[in-house]
Amino acid sequence: MRAQPKASHFIDGEYVEDTAGNVIECVYPATGEVVARLHSATPAIVEKAIASAKAAQKDWAKMSPTARGRILYRASQIIRERNRELSELETLDTGKPIQETIVADSTSGADAMEFFGGVAPAALNGEQIPLGGDWAYTKRIPLGIVLGIGAWNYPQQIACWKAAPALVAGNAFIFKPSEVTPLGALKIAEILIEAGLPKGLFNVVQGDRDAGPLLVNHPEIAKVSLTGSVPTGRKVAGAAAGQLKHVTMELGGKSPMIVFDDADVESAISGAMLGNFYSAGQVCSNGTRVFVQTGIKDRFLSRLKTRTEAIRMGEPLDEATQMGPLVNRSQREKVLGYIEKGKAEGARLLTGGGIPNDVSSEGCFVQPTVFADVTDGMTIAREEIFGPVMCVLDFDHEDEVVARANATEFGLAGGVFTADMARAHRVVDALEAGTVWINTYNLCPVEIPFGGVKQSGFGRENSLAALNHYTELKTVYVAMGKCEAPY
Numbered sequence: 355m356r357a358q359p360k361a362s363h364f365i366d367g368e369y370v371e372d373t374a375g376n377v378i379e380c381v382y383p384a385t386g387e388v389v390a391r392l393h394s395a396t397p398a399i400v401e402k403a404i405a406s407a408k409a410a411q412k413d414w415a416k417m418s419p420t421a422r423g424r425i426l427y428r429a430s431q432i433i434r435e436r437n438r439e440l441s442e443l444e445t446l447d448t449g450k451p452i453q454e455t456i457v458a459d460s461t462s463g464a465d466a467m468e469f470f471g472g473v474a475p476a477a478l479n480g481e482q483i484p485l486g487g488d489w490a491y492t493k494r495i496p497l498g499i500v501l502g503i504g505a506w507n508y509p510q511q512i513a514c515w516k517a518a519p520a521l522v523a524g525n526a527f528i529f530k531p532s533e534v535t536p537l538g539a540l541k542i543a544e545i546l547i548e549a550g551l552p553k554g555l556f557n558v559v560q561g562d563r564d565a566g567p568l569l570v571n572h573p574e575i576a577k578v579s580l581t582g583s584v585p586t587g588r589k590v591a592g593a594a595a596g597q598l599k600h601v602t603m604e605l606g607g608k609s610p611m612i613v614f615d616d617a618d619v620e621s622a623i624s625g626a627m628l629g630n631f632y633s634a635g636q637v638c639s640n641g642t643r644v645f646v647q648t649g650i651k652d653r654f655l656s657r658l659k660t661r662t663e664a665i666r667m668g669e670p671l672d673e674a675t676q677m678g679p680l681v682n683r684s685q686r687e688k689v690l691g692y693i694e695k696g697k698a699e700g701a702r703l704l705t706g707g708g709i710p711n712d713v714s715s716e717g718c719f720v721q722p723t724v725f726a727d728v729t730d731g732m733t734i735a736r737e738e739i740f741g742p743v744m745c746v747l748d749f750d751h752e753d754e755v756v757a758r759a760n761a762t763e764f765g766l767a768g769g770v771f772t773a774d775m776a777r778a779h780r781v782v783d784a785l786e787a788g789t790v791w792i793n794t795y796n797l798c799p800v801e802i803p804f805g806g807v808k809q810s811g812f813g814r815e816n817s818l819a820a821l822n823h824y825t826e827l828k829t830v831y832v833a834m835g836k837c838e839a840p841y
């Protein structure tokens with residue numbers, strides 16, 4: 355098995371195994387090859403991870419933010435030096451093409467380590483509040499042990515996006531990767547130790563849907579940060595609420611992308627393709643409802659079809675491959691099921707719609723697919739598909755499209771393509787979404803906050819805003835005179 359780690363879990367600075375846990379099989383989605391076999395955590399593993407995190411956190415919190423940040427910065431440099439190795443592992447774990455993983459996965463994790471390591475010394479300050487003679491001050495204090503739970507689409511990125519602000523703020527961090535993609539986080543754990551992170555502060559505990567709740571419900575966990583689907587978010591936030599734990603929820607979406615008649619058509623098509631076919635469509639913020647104004651509809655669809663049919667699918671480790679398979683068979687079946695529903699409900703299949711011929715028959719490939727003449731009530735326009743399926747809907751007027759774009763339970767992201775900047779900002783204001791792009795799509799540099807509204811979640815990742823979610827304020831009132839009482 356070409357990606358077998360030394361053991362399943364990484365706790366207290368070393369690899370740990372407990373073969374009593376359920377078997378987790380890691381399958382390379384392009385060929386069906388089993389690349390590693392791991393075990394889900396038992397209660398004993400969970401207790402070990404918690405005990406080690408608890409023992410390490412107090413001294414870590416006493417270190418200066420500069421000293422903590424320096425370790426994260428070192429980790430960012432090691433991640434960049436090993437980008438090729440980490441990207442190949444990410445490709446084996448997820449099936450995403452190396453062309454993508456080499457620029458978007460571990461490097462984005464390194465960005466988070468670098469950013470939070472760098473800003474910590476200035477961003478963790480409190481305030482001094484004058485009160486006349488008396489005064490007060492606030493301190494930002496860490497929460498304790500933070501649990502991160504990852505989805506399978508960006509395993510290394512998600513581990514780093516959550517760990518970097520949590521660690522730099524003085525917390526210990528336990529990461530439970532998705533059971534579908536358990537490998538990358540173990541390498542991040544190794545790198546953090548090499549960078550000088552004291553043991554116990556970044557533990558990786560593998561777990562399926564049985565082991566996840568063991569961690570979430572553990573009374574020593576102060577906060578849960580989940581990236582996953584809305585149904586999982588409801589369960590995890592519900593369990594956390596039972597013990598009044600802090601939560602960050604990065605959940606799913608069905609985001610609108612609105613293309614006005616005056617948009618640069620090639621640029622808008624690029625945005626629509628990036629926002630539907632990158633990572634074979636397995637991106638939470640994807641603009642899967644592409645609203646195109648009727649004046650440019652024909653031109654848009656004709657060029658979109660040509661460009662989509664030119665996408666190169668194939669072996670993900672080949673640098674020329676532009677699109678790989680879906681993450682596993684069940685995801686492929688789910689996506690093919692949605693495609694059938696689209697056809698049955700009357701959407702017009704413009705291109706794609708099936709399994710490509712020229713790829714491994716054991717791989718989980720689905721052609722990049724575009725439906726035109728999609729209407730708001732169709733299942734493919736309402737539910738998150740999480741695959742390479744773009745829905746193109748027509749519209750005539752700005753007010754109409756904004757109302758239709760907002761008519762969803764989700765609120766993760768959105769996009770507007772237009773040459774009219776006043777209109778762009780007006781539409782952005784009206785869209786119910788956590789992140790909106792003007793004349794581009796899906797760019798998420800670490801400097802900007804990322805997260806959803808409505809059922810897409812709450813809390814923000816990245817940017818200074820994330821630090822608020824990994825600290826709490828202690829207020830100290832300082833009396834400068836005697837304490838006076840009326841009795």
Ligand code: NAD
Nearest residue numbers: 504505506531532566567582583586589604605606607638
């Ligand atoms: P999922 O909801 O099935 O699983 C997410 C994680 O939660 C996994 O690690 C899983 O093991 C764990 N889990 C499941 N049930 C649990 C429970 N009861 N208690 C504790 N943990 C539990 O999601 P997925 O299929 O891995 O990923 C796809 C979903 O993630 C999509 O809906 C996508 O939109 C969303 N996503 C959101 C973002 C974001 O930032 N908003 C980013 C990536 C993916």
